[in-house]
Amino acid sequence: MHITGTDTLLFIGDSITDAGRDRADATSLGSGYVHEIARTLHEGTDGAAVPTVINKGVNGNRVYDLAARWTTDVIDHRPTVVTVKIGINDTWRRYDSGLPSPVDEFEACLDGLLAETTRTLSARLVVITPFLLPVAPEQKEWFEDLTPRTEAVLRAAAANGAQVVRADLALARAARTKEAAELARDGVHPSPLGHRIIADAWLAEADPRPLGQQGEARPDLG
Structure with missing residues (x-):
């Protein structure tokens, strides 16, 4: 399946998705990966219809916050593609605030949200994995919590037929040739380059071809 001009793409998550969007402006996409995806999808359309993008x-x-606003922020918009990016705050709050988010409860909540969406909407589901690029020694211990949480995200995605964007793997590959802080200044929040990498990973997984040129192959978005 490919993204078309009749699609409504809705992205929901934490600050990585938010990326400074203006919440008083329903059309604001922020300056992160959502904006980059929308920009790429809108380029080269030559007047063809473009998808609606909602951030x-x-x-x-955390995942429980998504659950509290899922009806108003997702279901009520009747999107055709729903992308969820969540998990790093469920880990982070354990270490900076002592606020636990047990992995089994996290998984059950995420699974429930995906299942509700499948029951209510005929929407494609896309799940972006959480990631961490440690820039401080103490962040390395976060993987004790984040690794099983990422596995939980993958299980919830598989159980609900969601496509998976492995942002964790894409950024880890980039970190082989770049400093972690170049990709995420604090190990969590992406730089413009980090956001572009996530956007390209999403585009590669969602497999959109140029709008208005569905008969042609999608260009390499490398």
Whole structure:
């Protein structure tokens, strides 16, 4: 399946999705990967219809925060493609605030949200994995919590037929040739380059071909 001009793409998650969007402006996409995806999809359309893109990221959110606003921020918009990026705050709050998010409860909540969406909408589901690029020694211990949480994300995605964007792997590959801080200044929040890498990973997984040129192959978005 490919993205077309009749699609409504809704992105929901934490600050990585939010990326400074203006919440008073429903059309604001922020300056992160959502904006980059929308820009790429809109380029070269030559007047063809373009998909509607909605950003519902909220900084600081954990999976339970998504659950509290899922109806109003997802279901009510009737999107055709729903992308979820969540998990790093569920880990981070354990280490900086002592606020636990047990992996089994996290998985059950995410699975429930994906299942509800499948029941209510005929929408494609896309899940972006959480990631961490440690820039401080103490961040390395976060993987004790984040690794099983990422596995939980993958299980929830598989159980609900969601496509998976492995942002963790894409950024880890980039970190082989670049400093972690070049990709995410604090190990969590992407730089413009980091956001572009996530956007390209999403585009490669969602497999959009140039709008208005569905008979041609999608260009390499490398």
